Amino acid sequence: MGRRLKKLKKIRLHREGTQTLIWGGLFLAALNAALYYGIDNKLPFYCVLTISGILYAVIVNFFRCPIRTFEGDTEKIVIAPADGRVVVIEEVEENEYFHDKRLMVSIFMSPFNVHANWIPVDGTVKLVRHHNGNFHKAWLPKASIENERSTVVIETPEGVDILARQIAGAMARRIVTYANEGDECFVDEHMGFIKFGSRVDVYLPLGTEVCVEMGQRTTGNETIIARLK
Numbered sequence: 224m225g226r227r228l229k230k231l232k233k234i235r236l237h238r239e240g241t242q243t244l245i246w247g248g249l250f251l252a253a254l255n256a257a258l259y260y261g262i263d264n265k266l267p268f269y270c271v272l273t274i275s276g277i278l279y280a281v282i283v284n285f286f287r288c289p290i291r292t293f294e295g296d297t298e299k300i301v302i303a304p305a306d307g308r309v310v311v312i313e314e315v316e317e318n319e320y321f322h323d324k325r326l327m328v329s330i331f332m333s334p335f336n337v338h339a340n341w342i343p344v345d346g347t348v349k350l351v352r353h354h355n356g357n358f359h360k361a362w363l364p365k366a367s368i369e370n371e372r373s374t375v376v377i378e379t380p381e382g383v384d385i386l387a388r389q390i391a392g393a394m395a396r397r398i399v400t401y402a403n404e405g406d407e408c409f410v411d412e413h414m415g416f417i418k419f420g421s422r423v424d425v426y427l428p429l430g431t432e433v434c435v436e437m438g439q440r441t442t443g444n445e446t447i448i449a450r451l452k
Contacts, residue, residue: 243282247279251275298345300451301427301448301450302341308439308440309330309331313326315426319352320386321386325386326431327424328425329424330423330425332422340389340413342377342408342412344410345409346380351403352373354373354374370390372389375414388426390417398415399418400415430452433448434447
């Protein structure tokens with residue numbers, strides 16, 4: 224029981240959800256109050272109350288933000304920037320920054336995953352760039368180059384550039400990126416947040432040792448996805 228309570232203390236709500244939770248809660252409360260006092264038959268009220276409770280619980284679950292600290296040496300390792308499932312591990316042409324072949328590892332986040340994103344490596348932020356685009360389903364290959372996205376390039380202490388790209392999905396309509404060009408950044412820090420269904424791509428040098436498999440579940444700021452040469 225004590226271990227469970229300790230784990231629960233590490234769960235908090237992300238600040239990106241504050242307004243959504245407040246205004247959503249007020250709207251649902253007003254709707255249920257209107258039904259309760261406005262009609263004699265209470266059956267519709269109980270039905271809407273149940274649906275409202277489930278809906279609000281889903282939204283609260285979406286905006287949860289676990290407090291995580293990576294335990295271990297961060298030298299030459301790349302840590303999962305997001306909770307989710309590995310949907311791509313392949314060599315691709317990256318034509319927006321590197322303009323050459325890179326090894327891409329993509330993590331898809333469903334609406335039930337934590338949507339906070341973490342910095343995947345220690346280093347210095349070299350570039351932060353937002354790209355407007357479409358809202359295709361996030362697991363589709365074309366989402367990486369056609370969807371709205373935010374690109375963050377980090378140079379590690381060894382001089383290796385790692386690119387992390389937040390990609391909006393069919394439901395996502397807002398990408399928030401906290402990284403700033405020129406800043407030092409570290410594992411355990413938040414890179415940003417994506418609202419409602421999305422993915423994060425990580426571009427690595429060819430020859431990097433990949434430590435995850437297709438379909439594997441990842442935990443942001445905990446799962447090691449690759450080891451650099």
